[in-house]
Amino acid sequence: MTIESEAIQQHSDANGNLLLDVRDLKTYYPILGGVLRRRVGWVKAVDGVSFSIKSGETLGMVGESGCGKSTIGRTVVRLVDATGGKVMFEGRDILSLRGQELKRMRRNMQIIFQDPYASLNPRMPVGDIIGEGLMVHGMKSRKEREERVQYYLEVVGLRKEYVRRYPHEFSGGQRQRIGIARALALRPKLVVCDEPVSALDVSIQSQVLNLLSDLQKEFGLTYLFIAHDLSVVEYISDRVVVMYLGKVAEVADSERLYANPKHPYTQALLSAIPIPDPTVKKQRIVLHGDVPSPINPPSGCRFRTRCWLAQSICAEQEPQLRQVESGHWAACHFA
Amino acid sequence: MSTEISQHELMQETHNGRLLRVEGLRTYFKTMDGIVKAVDGVSFDMPEGSSLGIVGESGCGKSVTSLSIMRLVERPGWIAGGRIWFHDKDLLHLPEEQMRQIRGDDISMVFQEPMTSLNPVYTLGDQVAEVVRVHRKVSRKEAMNRAIELFKLVGIPSPERRIKDYPHNMSGGMRQRVMIAMALANDPDLLILDEPTTALDVTIQAQILELVKDLQQRVNTAVMLITHDLGVVTEMSDRIIVMYAGRVVEDGDVLSVLKDPLHPYTKGLLASIPSLGKKNQRLNVIAGAVPNPLRMPQGCKFAPRCPYVMDVCRNEEPELLTQGEHGERKVRCWLY
Numbered sequence: 001m002t003i004e005s006e007a008i009q010q011h012s013d014a015n016g017n018l019l020l021d022v023r024d025l026k027t028y029y030p031i032l033g034g035v036l037r038r039r040v041g042w043v044k045a046v047d048g049v050s051f052s053i054k055s056g057e058t059l060g061m062v063g064e065s066g067c068g069k070s071t072i073g074r075t076v077v078r079l080v081d082a083t084g085g086k087v088m089f090e091g092r093d094i095l096s097l098r099g100q101e102l103k104r105m106r107r108n109m110q111i112i113f114q115d116p117y118a119s120l121n122p123r124m125p126v127g128d129i130i131g132e133g134l135m136v137h138g139m140k141s142r143k144e145r146e147e148r149v150q151y152y153l154e155v156v157g158l159r160k161e162y163v164r165r166y167p168h169e170f171s172g173g174q175r176q177r178i179g180i181a182r183a184l185a186l187r188p189k190l191v192v193c194d195e196p197v198s199a200l201d202v203s204i205q206s207q208v209l210n211l212l213s214d215l216q217k218e219f220g221l222t223y224l225f226i227a228h229d230l231s232v233v234e235y236i237s238d239r240v241v242v243m244y245l246g247k248v249a250e251v252a253d254s255e256r257l258y259a260n261p262k263h264p265y266t267q268a269l270l271s272a273i274p275i276p277d278p279t280v281k282k283q284r285i286v287l288h289g290d291v292p293s294p295i296n297p298p299s300g301c302r303f304r305t306r307c308w309l310a311q312s313i314c315a316e317q318e319p320q321l322r323q324v325e326s327g328h329w330a331a332c333h334f335a
Numbered sequence: 336m337s338t339e340i341s342q343h344e345l346m347q348e349t350h351n352g353r354l355l356r357v358e359g360l361r362t363y364f365k366t367m368d369g370i371v372k373a374v375d376g377v378s379f380d381m382p383e384g385s386s387l388g389i390v391g392e393s394g395c396g397k398s399v400t401s402l403s404i405m406r407l408v409e410r411p412g413w414i415a416g417g418r419i420w421f422h423d424k425d426l427l428h429l430p431e432e433q434m435r436q437i438r439g440d441d442i443s444m445v446f447q448e449p450m451t452s453l454n455p456v457y458t459l460g461d462q463v464a465e466v467v468r469v470h471r472k473v474s475r476k477e478a479m480n481r482a483i484e485l486f487k488l489v490g491i492p493s494p495e496r497r498i499k500d501y502p503h504n505m506s507g508g509m510r511q512r513v514m515i516a517m518a519l520a521n522d523p524d525l526l527i528l529d530e531p532t533t534a535l536d537v538t539i540q541a542q543i544l545e546l547v548k549d550l551q552q553r554v555n556t557a558v559m560l561i562t563h564d565l566g567v568v569t570e571m572s573d574r575i576i577v578m579y580a581g582r583v584v585e586d587g588d589v590l591s592v593l594k595d596p597l598h599p600y601t602k603g604l605l606a607s608i609p610s611l612g613k614k615n616q617r618l619n620v621i622a623g624a625v626p627n628p629l630r631m632p633q634g635c636k637f638a639p640r641c642p643y644v645m646d647v648c649r650n651e652e653p654e655l656l657t658q659g660e661h662g663e664r665k666v667r668c669w670l671y
Contacts, residue, residue, distance in 0.1 A: 064536035171624050201392035201563065203621040206607035210618055235609035258611050272541035274566030276608060278590045286545050287538045290506045
């Protein structure tokens with residue numbers, strides 16, 4: 001266990017019971033090359049990430065394309081295999097689970113996907129889409145399943161008569177509600193929301209966000225909320241993790257993070273959001289260049305190639321995630 | 336169809352500092368289930384060198400409006416009516432050959448997808464130089480030099496080397512810079528940007544927005560920005576048009592529209608955006624969804640979702656009327 005994960009661990013233990021505790025998680029994707037399709041390298045999508053989520057909490061996770069946020073979500077629900085580290089769910093390491101044990105664990109963790117058009121099977125009626133998980137997990141009676149499906153359809157604000165309809169009969173916002181109903185039907189404890197509103201129009205987005213927070217209260221859900229939109233993440237989250245190129249850059253309560261960002265990347269990210277208020281005049285930090293490739297990340301601090309504060313130490317030494325204020329963590333030599 | 340005479344009659348009154356005037360534009364699409372009126376009576380003006388933002392949600396007709404201006408609407412769509420005056424020409428009645436000369440020269444357009452708008456088998460330099468050579472009688476060499484110049488203008492590092500690269504060598508943000516370079520190749524009078532940053536990450540979006548703002552000041556081009564993001568319009572444009580269900584519902588300068596929105600749809604839209612620092616307030620929601628374009632409500636198209644709906648709204652559609660003494664703002668609503 002690294003120092004940072006230990007520290008986070010202690011911090012979180014002091015604040016109630018952990019539902020999910022991720023320690024030094026690494027997920028690498030192999031790069032295959034040559035005639036024999038041998039592995040010639042790794043894409044280090046997630047490279048030593050630690051965080052934890054308390055029961056009933058919403059942890060937001062933000063970052064740009066390729067920062068590893070979606071890979072984390074998928075690794076946590078075991079859709080992608082981890083390369084190293086631990087994912088503790090209610091104190092059990094779920095990365096080592098196999099077969100029946102894994103299957104039993106899966107119903108505690110569900111995921112809502114970004115694209116409401118690609119994530120629903122167009123050949124299945126809504127009732128089957130939502131009910132499939134119930135059947136897999138042992139609810140054999142058709143009648144019982146149907147009742148449960150209808151209940152959850154109403155919970156997410158759809159009519160229960162919709163069970164026999166097909167996905168193409170619904171709008172994007174309604175499809176996302178179906179995806180939410182599917183995730184909830186198994187009565188999970190943890191729901192990974194992977195960009196659940198990114199594909200939706202603003203007016204529909206707000207409906208779905210409100211629904212998610214209502215459901216959390218009603219069913220005592222815990223969310224890992226992954227998004228690239230910082231305003232959405234701030235709105236819904238209790239705490240926020242900012243990711244950059246497979247590493248955690250900053251962790252804090254969402255109010256604190258937005259009021260007083262410590263990591264230069266977070267500062268730049270926040271300043272880059274266009275705000276629909278012409279009276280706000282702000283100083284924008286424009287970062288130069290693009291995010292480097294996760295195949296061959298920069299030495300030391302991964303953000304140093306775009307950072308305006310970078311010194312020689314940043315290239316030599318990787319900054320550890322350390323507590324800069326109570327409950328506020330940043331991985332920067334100058335934070 | 337109009338005749339030569341009516342064109343000349345209108346020429347006088349339209350051409351006074353105005354670059355573009357869209358009058359009652361209607362663009363329809365034929366579908367299996369009936370005719371979809373994607374744009375249905377859109378009118379607005381753009382002075383030379385001005386900046387206009389058109390906002391609205393998916394399907395409101397904002398992109399179709401820009402495609403209509405470029406006359407790039409393809410079957411099953413067609414322009415069913417209206418006029419588009421550009422300088423003193425009615426674009427809708429120009430022969431295709433003349434229209435082709437205008438596209439990429441006087442009016443150019445940048446599309447949302449920087450991944451699919453470039454040809455993968457030609458070098459970036461070739462593609463930019465082609466735009467120059469189509470419209471100008473210059474040699475290959477001169478066109479390439481112009482491409483290098485343009486790459487510099489849009490902030491692409493080591494342009495001499497980059498013109499030999501292919502699209503797959505560039506990141507999304509860099510490709511969008513190439514698209515902008517291409518659009519500026521012939522010093523257009525009007526640059527249309529259709530969701531130019533939607534596919535980009537927020538820090539890259541910031542780079543592109545800064546670039547466009549900077550270019551707008553350096554090369555005196557009018558910019559029409561089409562986006563769903565009210566934040567982007569606030570930063571980029573002086574004037575804003577809000578579209579809903581194929582119509583303009585509000586038109587005014589950005590400052591007053593965002594500070595004091597008149598149309599209930601604009602109000603709802605602004606209130607439903609989660610903005611930083613407004614945590615734990617429940618988001619405002621515009622109830623329901625955009626009407627099915629095949630079954631539009633009879634009166635005001637926003638009436639079924641409007642919190643201020645009155646009887647008149649359901650029966651009769653309001654017109655886009657000028658508000659206030661200065662005639663700067665327009666709104667399509669029975670409340671005013």
